[in-house]
Amino acid sequence: MIRRPSGRPPHGPTSCARKADALLACDFIETVTLNGQRQYILAVIEHTARRVRVLGTTAHPSATWVTQAIQNLVMDLDDAGCRARFLLRDRDGKCPAIMDEILAEADIKTVLTGIRMPRMNSIMERWVQSCRRELLDRCLLWNERHLRHALREYEHFYNQHRAHQTLNQAAPLRPAPDPITDPGRIIDLNIRRRDRLGGVLHEYSHAA
Template sequence: MAADFFHLDTAPGHRLYAPAFLEHGTRRPHITGVTAQPSREWVVRQARNAAAGLGVRIESLRFLLRDRDGKYGPAFDAVFQAEDMEVLLSAPRAPRMDAHCERVTGTLRREALDHVLVMNEAHA
């Protein structure tokens, strides 16, 4: 499984952020929320939502690949470590290390978000 953030721009010109969790085996993305100000506490809550949304499928996952963003913290890692997943950090400045998640978020932006005018967080 991979975790990454992607951004979407609203019609009034504000930027919103959404965490995306990608199952590598099925290439199924899980978008858990949208916010203008992602904090560590909010990101941990979204990680719990993703873990709960996976249900019994989370037992088959062994690794979580994430980047070294400051929004992730020890509490974020603890959510997945409690599910017996090992958290792997991508190398600094190596976007190709998480290429599957980068490709899926790029596809989401091109295929869905380029055709919709998002007004605010509730609309997104």
């Protein structure tokens, strides 16, 4: 499971702490590592901020594992000051009943999608497609440890650097930069690129 390091700094300007009554959505993603092991990734996304939290990955998504992941989520939301009211998910059998009980204790109501109706959870499904296209389908992931590392890198990239049209080209935890209107600066514009995961992900920024 992907654990949040202690002493993590507060979330950014578009964090859930500045939005009341947030709507969350979650889903499992399946992938297979090069050692032949099937892995199950559990992730949650905030509808408004588009901030994603990768709760962990495991080869055995037992009720105990899912329960711990949801407990970690509830604590993370509390630390961020997030007042989520609903969590949208499908009817996956890997989600135990106690999961909904833990959320209910945190005043988060679970809303189930219809059977074979992925469009009811379209924002989460869209993130799953992005994760597959931008990460899982482009990486040779050796084992669970390597997958956890790649997911941490992608979560940071998605929340801090990846521009979102829905957010007017901002990232979930980073506001959009001020537009450059000076023609002289545009002509001499210097862009730096930082590669993550050996060049699978690219981060661009203006050079100082």
